[in-house]
Amino acid sequence: MLDTSYRTAYNEDHEAFRDTVRKVLSEHMEPYLDQHEEEGVVPRKAWKALGEAGMLCPTVAEENGGLGLDFGFNCVLAEELAYLGTSAGFTLQNDITVNYFERLGSDEQKAKYLPGMISGDIITAIAMTEPGAGSDLQGVKTTAIPDGNHLVVNGSKTYITNGQNADVVIVVAKTDPTAGAKGTSLVLVDADTPGFERGRNLDKIGQHSADTSELFFQDVRVPKTNILGGEGRGFIHLMEELPQERLSIAVSAQGGAQRAFDEAVKFTKDRKAFGRTVFEFQNTKFTLADLKAKLQVGWAHLDWAIARHLRGELTTDEASAAKLWHTEMQWEMVDACLQLHGGAGYMNEYPIARLWRDARVQRIYGGTSEIMKEVVSRSI
Ligand SMILES: Cc1cc2nc3c(=O)[nH]c(=O)nc-3n(C[C@H](O)[C@H](O)[C@H](O)COP(=O)(O)OP(=O)(O)OC[C@H]3O[C@@H](n4cnc5c(N)ncnc54)[C@H](O)[C@@H]3O)c2cc1C
Numbered sequence: 556m557l558d559t560s561y562r563t564a565y566n567e568d569h570e571a572f573r574d575t576v577r578k579v580l581s582e583h584m585e586p587y588l589d590q591h592e593e594e595g596v597v598p599r600k601a602w603k604a605l606g607e608a609g610m611l612c613p614t615v616a617e618e619n620g621g622l623g624l625d626f627g628f629n630c631v632l633a634e635e636l637a638y639l640g641t642s643a644g645f646t647l648q649n650d651i652t653v654n655y656f657e658r659l660g661s662d663e664q665k666a667k668y669l670p671g672m673i674s675g676d677i678i679t680a681i682a683m684t685e686p687g688a689g690s691d692l693q694g695v696k697t698t699a700i701p702d703g704n705h706l707v708v709n710g711s712k713t714y715i716t717n718g719q720n721a722d723v724v725i726v727v728a729k730t731d732p733t734a735g736a737k738g739t740s741l742v743l744v745d746a747d748t749p750g751f752e753r754g755r756n757l758d759k760i761g762q763h764s765a766d767t768s769e770l771f772f773q774d775v776r777v778p779k780t781n782i783l784g785g786e787g788r789g790f791i792h793l794m795e796e797l798p799q800e801r802l803s804i805a806v807s808a809q810g811g812a813q814r815a816f817d818e819a820v821k822f823t824k825d826r827k828a829f830g831r832t833v834f835e836f837q838n839t840k841f842t843l844a845d846l847k848a849k850l851q852v853g854w855a856h857l858d859w860a861i862a863r864h865l866r867g868e869l870t871t872d873e874a875s876a877a878k879l880w881h882t883e884m885q886w887e888m889v890d891a892c893l894q895l896h897g898g899a900g901y902m903n904e905y906p907i908a909r910l911w912r913d914a915r916v917q918r919i920y921g922g923t924s925e926i927m928k929e930v931v932s933r934s935i
Contacts, residue, residue, distance in 0.1 A: 556577075557634060557635065557638045557810065557813060557814075559573065561854070562854065562858055563855075563858045563862070564627060564630070564857070564858040564861040564862050564865075565627055565631065566627075568624075569627050569628060569631050570631075572613075572624075572628050572631055572632075573631045573635065575608060575609075575610070576608075576610060576631060576632050576635045577635060579604060579605060579608045579610060580635055580636070580639055582604075583600075583601050583604040583605070584601060584636075584639060584641055584643070585639060587601070588639070588640065588641055588764070588909075591641065591643065591763075591764035592763040592764050592909070593763075594764075595719075595756050595763055595764065595766060596719050596720060596756065596764065596766040597641075597643040597644070597720070597764050597765075597766075599675070599678070599720070601643070602645070602675035602678060602720075603674070603675040603676070604675070605645060605675055606673060606674040606675025606676070607674070607675070609622055610632055610645070611645065611648060611649060611672065611673055611674070611675055612648065612649055612653040612669070612672050612673045613628045613629065613632075613649070614626055614628070614629060614649075614653070614654075614657075615653060615657055615669055615672075615673055616657070619657060619665055619669050620669055620670045620673060621669065621673055625865055626650075626799065626861070626864060626865060627861060627865055629646070629649045629650050629803070630802075630803075630806050630861050632645065632646070632649065633646045633649075633650065633803060633806045633807050633810065634806055634807070634809070634810040635810070636807065636810070637806070637807035637808070637809075637810030637811040637814070638810045638811070638813060638814045639814075640811070640814060640906055640909055640910055640913070641764060642761070642762035642763070642764050642765040642913050643764055643765065644678075644680075644716045644717040644720070644765050644766070646803055646807060647679075647680070647681070647716050647717055648672060648678065648679050648717070650799060650800065650802075650803035651681060651796065651799070651800050651803065652672075652679040652680070652681050652725060653669070653672055653679075654796055654799065655681070655725055655741065655783055655784070655792065655796065656668050656669055656672065656679075656783070657669060658784075659741070659783045659784030659785075659792060660783060661780065663780070664743070664780075664783070668723060671722070677722045677723060678717055678720040678721050678722050679717065679721060679722070679723055679724070679725070680715050680716060680717040680718055680720075680721035680723075680724045680725070680770075681715075681716075681724070681725040681727075682712035682715045682724050682725065682726045682727060682770055683695070683712075683727045683793070684712060684713055684714045684715070685697060685710065685711060685712055685713060686711060686713050689714075690922070690923060690925075690926050692727065692790075692793070693735060693736050693739075693790075695710075695727055695728065695729060695739065696710055696729075697709065697710025697711070697712065697726060697727070697728040697729065697772065698710060698728055698729045698730075698732055699726070699728035699729065699730050699740060699742045699777075699782075700730070700732075701730065701779065702776075704778060704779050705776050705777065705778055705779060706728075706730065706742060706776070706777050706778075706779055706781065706782070707774055707775070707776055708726060708728055708742060708744060708750075708772040708774075708775040708776075708777065709772055709773060709774060709775070710728065710772050711754075711769065711770065711771045711772065712724075712726070712769065712770040712771075712772075713754075713757075713768075713769045713770075714757065714767055714920070715767065715768050715769070715770050716765055716766075716767055716920075717765075717766060718753060718754075718756070718766055718767060718768025718769070718770055719753055719756050719766035719768050720766055721746055722745065722746050723743055723744065723745050723746065724743070724744050724746065724751075724770060725741050725742075725743060725783060726741070726742045726743070726744050726772070727739060727740075727741060727789055727793065728740060728741075728742050728789075730742075730782070730786050730787060731787065734787065736790040737787050737790070738787055739787065739789035739790045740782050740783075740785075740786050740787060740788065740789040741782065741783040741784055741788075741789045741792060741793075742777060742781055742782055742783070743777065743781040743782075743783055744772065744775055744777055744781070745777075748775050748776070748777060749775070749776075750772060750773045750774045750775035750776070751770070751771070751772055751775050752770070752771040752772075752773070753768055753769070753770060753771075754768060754769025754770060754771055755768065755769050756768050757769065759916075760912055760915060760916075761909070761911075761912030761913040761914070761915055761916065762912075762913050762916055794871070797871045797874060797875070797922075798864060798869045798870065798871050798873070798874035799864065799874070800874075800921055801871075801874035801875055801877060801878040801921060801922065801927075802860055802861070802864055802869060802874045802877055802878070803921075804878050804881075804882060804917060804920075804921045805857060805860065805874070805877040805878050805880075805881035805882070806857060806861070806881075807917070808878075808881035808882045808884070808885040808914075808917050809850075809853050809854065809857050809881050809884075809885070811885050811889070811910055811913065811914055811917075812849075812850060812853065812881070812884060812885040812888040812889065812914075813850055813854075814906070814910055815885075815888050815889045815892040815893075815907060815910045815911070815914075816843070816846055816847065816850055816888060816892060818892060818896075818905070818906050818907045818910070819843065819846075819891075819892035819895045819896065819907070820834070820843060822895065822896050822899070822905075822907070823839050823843070823895050826896075826897070826899075833895065833897075839895060842891055842895065843895075846887075846888055846891060846892070849884055849887075849888070850888075853880075853881060853884055856877070856880070856881075857877070857881065860873065860874070860877045870934075871930060872930055872931050872933065872934035875922065875926075875927040875930040875931050876927070876931050878921060878922065878927055879924050879927035879928065879931065882914075882917040882918045882924065883918060883924060885914050885917055886914055886915065886917070886918060889907070889910050889911040889914045890911065892907055892910075892911075893907050893908070893911045
């Protein structure tokens with residue numbers, strides 16, 4: 556169990572919520588982790604179970620049908636999901652997509668989507684990346700060309716989290732392909748709109764239970780009112796959400812790193828070689844001591860970043876630095892902890908194997924470590 560006794564970002568309400576989260580995850584997620592991995596998707600009934608327990612989109616304001624809680628509650632869930640070792644896309648909905656709907660949506664859009672996002676009946680995705688454009692989002696080729704009161708969407712997206720499950724997708728598209736970033740808009744496409752098609756649920760190294768997919772749009776007609784947050788303002792809105800998105804990944808990186816460490820401690824105290832436990836070798840103790848120091852620093856830093864974000868002060872470069880540091884630390888942690896398992900670490904039956912393969916992408920998605928360095932360097 557994640558030790559939270561020394562945390563500073565949370566109050567009693569957050570910790571009470573954590574108890575609920577643990578109960579719900581142990582009943583509705585933990586027994587099915589392998590099944591989710593094999594099926595390559597987390598079934599809707601799990602989304603519904605989290606929704607019923609108030610664990611989806613808890614930040615949505617009461618007037619919009621939500622609990623009106625702060626982002627700390629999202630972080631509690633993200634930590635527990637990462638510690639459990641699932642790659643389910645709940646945090647994408649809680650920490651990323653819901654803000655676009657609540658902050659930018661019209662009253663009609665909010666009424667149409669938010670209640671279902673909270674209950675787990677509506678699963679969302681955000682589609683920025685394309686086969687030819689990832690880090691450089693200005694190179695997006697998908698278009699949403701105005702035609703009377705409609706937009707006609709054409710293009711393809713790839714690596715989209717929740718892609719198989721998604722009921723509605725926030726599509727980053729050019730409403731004016733001649734205007735660069737200023738011609739980019741966020742367009743809502745419901746999955747039952749003619750011309751929208753899901754492609755492959757992609758075959759990945761890890762995060763097998765996340766249904767990361769290709770999406771295709773061929774002459775998809777949507778009303779112009781499906782633009783979220785104003786025509787030509789897509790890029791600005793994407794930038795505004797960066798601090799929270801990057802903090803969210805940092806939170807799950809820290810949770811995953813802690814689990815890897817705890818697994819290594821357990822394993823090395825049990826495993827024997829040369830007449831003693833593996834833990835007793837000086838190399839093991841020093842490695843674990845070094846990693847423990849990093850975890851201590853990591854949790855302190857994370858609490859600082861969460862507290863800053865709760866006050867609305869976390870900047871994009873601070874959040875980018877957090878994503879950079881925590882995901883790089885997570886990778887170092889899972890690799891060292893796998894090594895301490897010996898051959899067992901390479902066997903999928905041990906949790907460390909999944910923690911290791913799931914961690915690798917954390918340094919890539921949500922902006923690569925190189926892009927994080929670019930962003931941080933601009934603030935120097
Ligand atoms: C499992 C998974 C889930 C994802 N989920 C989503 C999702 O839900 N929605 C979505 O829109 N996208 C998603 N992505 C896409 C992800 O955000 C991109 O893969 C990522 O931003 C990198 O873009 P790219 O793959 O095009 O790499 P590229 O941009 O082609 O990068 C290739 C290499 O070049 C480096 N590079 C690029 N630009 C620079 C630079 N200026 N300076 C130095 N180095 C540079 C990169 O760091 C990298 O090492 C997901 C990806 C994965 C793998």
